[in-house]
Amino acid sequence: MTTIPPLCLSVYSENQVGVLSRLTAAFTRRNINIESLVVSSSDLDGVHRFTVQVCIPFAKAQRIALHLERQIDILAAEVHVPERTWIRELGLYRLPASVTDDPAFSAAIAPTGARLVHQDQMGVLLELTDTPAAHFVLQQALRPWPLLDMARTGALALDLQANRVRAAVREMLVPSNPAQFDDSGGAAVG
Amino acid sequence: MNAPTSGLLAELSAAATISPRISGAEAIVRGLLAEGVDLCFGYPGGAIMPLYDALFGFSEQLQHVLSRHEQGAIHAAQGYARATGRVGVAIATSGPGATNLVTGLADAFADSTPVVCIVGQVPSHLLGTDAFQETDVINITSPITKWNTQVTRAQDIPAAIAKAFYVARSGRPGPVLLDITKDAQQAFCAFTYQPCTAVRGHVIPGLPSRARLAEAAGMINRAHRPMIIAGQGVVLSGGHAALLQLAERTGVPVAWTLLGLDAFPSTHPLSLGMVGMHGRYAPNLKTAECDLLIAIGMRFDDRVTGDASQFAKQARIIHIERDPAELGKIIQPTVPLLGDARGVLEALLPMLEARDHAAWRASFYALDALEEDRVIQRDLRPQTGQLRMGEVVRALSDETAGRALIVTDVGQHQMAAARYCRFEAPTTSITSGGLGTMGFALPAAIGAKLGAPERTVIAIIGDGGFQMNQQELGMLLDTGAAVKIVILNNQFLGMVRQWQALFYESRYAQTEMRNPDFVRLAGAYGVPGLCVPTREDLPGAIAAMLACPGPFLLDVRVEREANVFPMVPAGAATASMLLEAP
Numbered sequence: 001m002t003t004i005p006p007l008c009l010s011v012y013s014e015n016q017v018g019v020l021s022r023l024t025a026a027f028t029r030r031n032i033n034i035e036s037l038v039v040s041s042s043d044l045d046g047v048h049r050f051t052v053q054v055c056i057p058f059a060k061a062q063r064i065a066l067h068l069e070r071q072i073d074i075l076a077a078e079v080h081v082p083e084r085t086w087i088r089e090l091g092l093y094r095l096p097a098s099v100t101d102d103p104a105f106s107a108a109i110a111p112t113g114a115r116l117v118h119q120d121q122m123g124v125l126l127e128l129t130d131t132p133a134a135h136f137v138l139q140q141a142l143r144p145w146p147l148l149d150m151a152r153t154g155a156l157a158l159d160l161q162a163n164r165v166r167a168a169v170r171e172m173l174v175p176s177n178p179a180q181f182d183d184s185g186g187a188a189v190g
Numbered sequence: 191m192n193a194p195t196s197g198l199l200a201e202l203s204a205a206a207t208i209s210p211r212i213s214g215a216e217a218i219v220r221g222l223l224a225e226g227v228d229l230c231f232g233y234p235g236g237a238i239m240p241l242y243d244a245l246f247g248f249s250e251q252l253q254h255v256l257s258r259h260e261q262g263a264i265h266a267a268q269g270y271a272r273a274t275g276r277v278g279v280a281i282a283t284s285g286p287g288a289t290n291l292v293t294g295l296a297d298a299f300a301d302s303t304p305v306v307c308i309v310g311q312v313p314s315h316l317l318g319t320d321a322f323q324e325t326d327v328i329n330i331t332s333p334i335t336k337w338n339t340q341v342t343r344a345q346d347i348p349a350a351i352a353k354a355f356y357v358a359r360s361g362r363p364g365p366v367l368l369d370i371t372k373d374a375q376q377a378f379c380a381f382t383y384q385p386c387t388a389v390r391g392h393v394i395p396g397l398p399s400r401a402r403l404a405e406a407a408g409m410i411n412r413a414h415r416p417m418i419i420a421g422q423g424v425v426l427s428g429g430h431a432a433l434l435q436l437a438e439r440t441g442v443p444v445a446w447t448l449l450g451l452d453a454f455p456s457t458h459p460l461s462l463g464m465v466g467m468h469g470r471y472a473p474n475l476k477t478a479e480c481d482l483l484i485a486i487g488m489r490f491d492d493r494v495t496g497d498a499s500q501f502a503k504q505a506r507i508i509h510i511e512r513d514p515a516e517l518g519k520i521i522q523p524t525v526p527l528l529g530d531a532r533g534v535l536e537a538l539l540p541m542l543e544a545r546d547h548a549a550w551r552a553s554f555y556a557l558d559a560l561e562e563d564r565v566i567q568r569d570l571r572p573q574t575g576q577l578r579m580g581e582v583v584r585a586l587s588d589e590t591a592g593r594a595l596i597v598t599d600v601g602q603h604q605m606a607a608a609r610y611c612r613f614e615a616p617t618t619s620i621t622s623g624g625l626g627t628m629g630f631a632l633p634a635a636i637g638a639k640l641g642a643p644e645r646t647v648i649a650i651i652g653d654g655g656f657q658m659n660q661q662e663l664g665m666l667l668d669t670g671a672a673v674k675i676v677i678l679n680n681q682f683l684g685m686v687r688q689w690q691a692l693f694y695e696s697r698y699a700q701t702e703m704r705n706p707d708f709v710r711l712a713g714a715y716g717v718p719g720l721c722v723p724t725r726e727d728l729p730g731a732i733a734a735m736l737a738c739p740g741p742f743l744l745d746v747r748v749e750r751e752a753n754v755f756p757m758v759p760a761g762a763a764t765a766s767m768l769l770e771a772p
Contacts, residue, residue: 014391018328018339025333066515072337072357075391172390 008157036154214344215240221351235283237310240375258661264294269634285323300624304363336364344379356386407541413482422449423487429532445473472557490520500763579606599631599655602684629658663715719743
């Protein structure tokens with residue numbers, strides 16, 4: 001059982017076959033378990049965004065981010081500082097239709113913020129978009145009733161401050177001249 | 191590095207206009223030619239047969255050397271790349287052909303060697319069906335390639351070739367693998383070739399900021415006990431002259447890593463020798479005394495640092511490195527300088543003051559004398575007993591004035607060569623450093639010799655390592671490449687035996703080797719040779735080998751249970767280096 005709180009990395013990549021394999025290999029070779037992984041297209045042209053949630057120290061995650069940026073089809077990677085990161089995850093929960101006959105059910109889910117989004121004779125579908133901790137609370141609240149199925153997306157993370165990495169990815173869409181002094185003052189390492 | 195040749199490119203493009211549709215296999219060949227490739231190594235098989243058929247038609251423009259095992263092909267391509275600075279090319283079929291490349295890919299990845307491997311794959315409609323000789327080579331090789339991709343359409347081949355060569359040679363070089371399905375090789379496409387000049391996301395660092403450079407220069411100018419450790423980044427960037435100039439101006443003495451053996455002239459007054467587990471005594475101990483360590487194009491490998499928490503912990507550290515992932519990975523630098531070693535050194539030079547550091551340099555001499563007395567005399571000038579590895583490699587080095595290209599395998603002989611050969615010029619050393627691949631030297635030396643036929647190429651190999659890829663004598667049979675092979679034969683896996691002796695109570699588990707007659711074995715491949723059983727036989731045998739116009743093999747019988755010293759015990763601090771067994 002892990003005692004290190006989870007943190008999230010956002011990884012921006014080309015939409016190419018094999019990127020996921022290289023990304024997960026960076027964690028596998030260090031014997032790090034990925035707690036959740038989300039991938040989708042981003043608002044940047046042709047750029048996909050992975051959100052990886054892992055339970056490792058921040059400094060170690062930063063080393064992995066640098067390792068990931070070494071990959072040809074990975075454009076940039078960043079570790080989100082937990083204190084300034086908005087983390088949400090979508091979950092769907094299916095229960096028997098009969099639960100709606102139980103007044104305790106409505107009372108149990110009301111404080112969790114879960115919404116009843118579908119109902120028929122096959123069952124009811126609850127949806128919750130909230131933190132991983134809130135999903136845990138909901139799962140505890142649903143314990144008195146049989147949970148037929150459940151699916152969660154995994155954590156999505158957005159930085160609440162100006163995102164340096166997003167800006168860097170944007171700049172990559174413009175050809176640069178590599179034979180210059182970097183006097184921008186913004187270089188992280190050099 | 192070989193860049194696309196514009197004239198040839200224009201010619202090929204013109205040819206493509208006349209005959210616009212060619213097979214994918216021919217597109218591979220034309221792509222290789224456009225990248226300036228005139229020599230490749232490989233081994234045919236079912237899924238790569240269309241490419242071999244196309245190569246048959248271009249044999250005058252593109253020479254193919256047949257290895258006897260795919261591992262030999264990629265090591266030869268590595269040797270070629272490191273001897274020439276160009277991209278090496280290896281070709282193999284799918285399944286076992288591709289998996290036999292894995293060790294070479296890992297080796298090239300560890301040592302930043304630019305190679306492009308082209309492997310066949312089952313037809314695209316059979317992908318994922320466990321078809322004959324189908325392996326998931328993309329997933330197998332992802333962790334050990336700089337980039338890889340599968341190509342399933344003929345029209346995608348030219349762009350894949352162009353990107354492969356660009357990625358292999360640019361930034362920190364490395365291996366690339368292209369997995370091309372058989373149907374893509376057989377299908378037809380219009381051929382136009384555009385060299386790749388950039389890949390977004392693959393950012394090539396320029397130079398650090400002027401402020402950062404000035405900060406580093408100030409540290410160098412103010413240092414009292416500075417030392418340099420030069421690594422392969424100096425070699426890859428062609429920064430030899432800049433390093434020499436910097437050292438001579440500042441008076442800072444220079445040590446080097448195993449892959450930086452030829453970064454600085456061995457006999458220069460400022461040279462300190464190799465650092466690391468079996469390096470020189472003085473520079474290893476002095477890493478714990480220097481006040482400034484300038485690490486140039488090296489990555490603080492554990493064989494260099496020993497216990498990293500103790501390594502140069504009193505010193506301020508300037509780390510010049512082109513791969514941002516290496517900065518701070520093992521040792522946190524005081525001033526990181528991200529960029530190509532040569533470019534950064536040249537940018538620093540105008541900011542540096544002339545210094546001497548004579549007293550600091552003199553402080554190394556007592557330690558050198560101690561090592562000379564306790565280790566070097568015994569290794570180079572033994573009075574009795576069998577030949578020692580050190581005296582053999584020093585004799586080879588002396589006979590070639592430190593200018594031969596020495597290719598070593600892995601083990602005791604490698605450390606003896608690193609310690610006692612003199613490397614007086616750039617590109618005089620090729621070895622398997624990061625991965626430590628036994629079996630590397632013979633095929634790598636063949637590739638090096640074919641790439642640089644004007645050079646004297648000497649492969650120094652242990653008897654264990656030689657037998658890992660001895661079948662590549664077949665490449666010598668085919669090509670007649672004048673590789674000089676020196677087997678330092680102690681009938682043991684010497685380095686493992688040494689550790690067994692020192693740390694496992696001399697329980698020699700499976701390290702004693704019963705060897706074939708290497709001279710007769712070489713003779714079977716048309717390679718003449720001599721056995722060198724005694725010290726008195728050595729000079730004549732070396733002379734005969736160097737005088738022979740073709741390949742030649744020496745089976746040198748060396749002391750069976752000699753150990754390589756000094757030695758930093760694994761995981762210990764460099765300052766605890768041992769001059770002899772405890």
